[in-house]
Amino acid sequence: MRVISIPCPHCRHRVRAAKSRTMSDMMKEITYMCQNPDCGHVFVASLEVLRTLSMSATPNPDVRIHVSQHVRNACANQLALFKND
Ligand SMILES: [Zn+2]
Numbered sequence: 001m002r003v004i005s006i007p008c009p010h011c012r013h014r015v016r017a018a019k020s021r022t023m024s025d026m027m028k029e030i031t032y033m034c035q036n037p038d039c040g041h042v043f044v045a046s047l048e049v050l051r052t053l054s055m056s057a058t059p060n061p062d063v064r065i066h067v068s069q070h071v072r073n074a075c076a077n078q079l080a081l082f083k084n085d
Pocket residue numbers: 008009010011012013034035036039040041
């Protein structure tokens with residue numbers, strides 16, 4: 001599986017995730033260490049659920065996630081089909 005990361009914001013070198021902390025079911029903070037020995041930058045980034053692209057077949061009623069506009073448009077189009085029947 002591919003690991004998603006961002007380069008060091010200072011030197012653009014690769015970074016390594018050193019640790020992570022779960023802030024909620026929707027967000028984690030990840031501590032990254034730049035792998036450039038001349039830089040040595042250590043920083044925290046966040047990983048956050050932003051929006052739904054495909055609806056869950058087992059939705060958790062306690063979870064609220066923004067639904068992408070194209071999904072809302074697709075649902076509206078499907079509902080319009082029922083109105084015309
Ligand atoms: Zn760096």
